[in-house]
Amino acid sequence: MNKVPVLVTGGAGYIGSHAVLALRDAGWPVAVIDDLSTGFRTAVPDDVPFYEGDVADAELLARIFEEQGTGAIMHFAGSVIVPESIEKPLRYYENNSAKSRALLEAAVEAGIPHFVFSSTAAVYGNSDAVKVDEDAPTRPANPYGNSKLMTELMLADAARAYPINFCALRYFNVAGADPQGRVGQRTEGATQLIKVAVEAASGQRDHVEIFGTDFDTPDGTGVRDYIHVSDLVDAHLLALEALIGQPDRSMILNCGYGHGASVLEVLDAVDRATNGKIERRIAARRDGDIAARIADNRRIVETLGWQPKHDDLQEIVNHALAWERKRRG
Ligand SMILES: NC(=O)c1ccc[n+]([C@@H]2O[C@H](COP(=O)([O-])OP(=O)(O)OC[C@H]3O[C@@H](n4cnc5c(N)ncnc54)[C@H](O)[C@@H]3O)[C@@H](O)[C@H]2O)c1
Ligand SMILES: O=c1ccn([C@@H]2O[C@H](COP(=O)(O)OP(=O)(O)O[C@H]3O[C@H](CO)[C@@H](O)[C@H](O)[C@H]3O)[C@@H](O)[C@H]2O)c(=O)[nH]1
Secondary structure, three states: OOOOOEEEEOOOOHHHHHHHHHHHHOOOOEEEEEOOOOOOHHHOOOOOOEEEOOOOOHHHHHHHHHHHOOOEEEEOOOOOOHHHHHHOHHHHHHHHHHHHHHHHHHHHHHOOOEEEEEEEHHHOOOOOOOEEOOOOOOOOOOHHHHHHHHHHHHHHHHHHHOOOEEEEEEEOEEEOOOOOOOOOOOOOOOOOHHHHHHHHHOOOOOOEEEEOOOOOOOOOOOEEOEEEHHHHHHHHHHHHHHHHHOOOOOEEEEEOOOOOEEHHHHHHHHHHHHOOOOOEEEEOOOOOOOOEEEEOOHHHHHHHOOOOOOOOHHHHHHHHHHHHHHHHO
């Protein structure tokens, strides 16, 4: 495999920083562009070239491509908070759709042949089925999902017209941290369940709210397919190899384990990890929340030979908690 230099956008963020380490560990030359709007400079190792700037800055991109000899892009940069996207939709269309378009144009102009994109299960919206495959209808329920779906559409059209192929990875619920404790999720004011729960378990919050106990699920709370961030970044490396190996092929692939956990199961796992009890408060359903969403992952397993190594809720929670404790000292 020709390990081409990879430009990671959003490499100072939660998932991007794990991807940078995984690429580096596997011997891929890697560089990062990040505007540090939600990312952290210290999440990127000092020996990785770092460009502080915007993914829509054509001049900067041209310079990076030249200096790094970029042969592939992994595009993580974006805005990721669903409720914020409802309040500020145009900001999401700008940062996620318009700036991805600009990045894609720069890539096409520079002849960069491969593009891996962070998409999301939010593109499915309120699907009729609990378990969704990649052919399920895409009907995002919020501007965030729409803004990511737009980028998928641009990529598909661009791949038909220009010599570039892409893989859009539709992440389900990403959680956990680097098993070696080098990086983890630092996001301020995070809203994701596992992050919120480990913050509570390490004393940064005094309780966790359970958003609804009357869903049509076995215990009444929401069910999601939580995927360990390390398994997710493994999928990115496999996707990159597949794009290089088959330059005429593009792919859209779900990233999840194919089974879910309820809110109560997550909170139980956190209590087991600490041998304690975080305070649970039952609250109203959150606007737009669905009962359950699980990935049909047969396509990624067949296409990439992806084999998860951390498909265990307790392990995901343990790693998230270990990171939280480490960073808080
Ligand atoms: N966290 C999840 O559960 C989840 C689920 C599905 C999809 N995703 C996608 O994964 C990607 C990464 O998410 P994350 O959770 O790591 O978020 P994050 O906020 O931790 O990381 C995003 C990074 O992108 C940078 N950034 C944002 N806009 C930029 C711009 N215009 N130019 C340059 N840098 C910019 C930020 O500074 C940050 O470092 C996003 O595209 C998100 O939509 C995340
Ligand atoms: O404090 C909390 C937070 C969440 N939940 C519940 O926990 C489940 C998971 O919620 P959350 O962690 O916020 O994830 P989702 O709402 O499923 O959305 C995530 O997963 C999507 C992909 O599936 C991504 O696009 C989003 O960015 C990401 O936040 C849901 O049932 C929530 O109602 C609570 O009960 N209390």
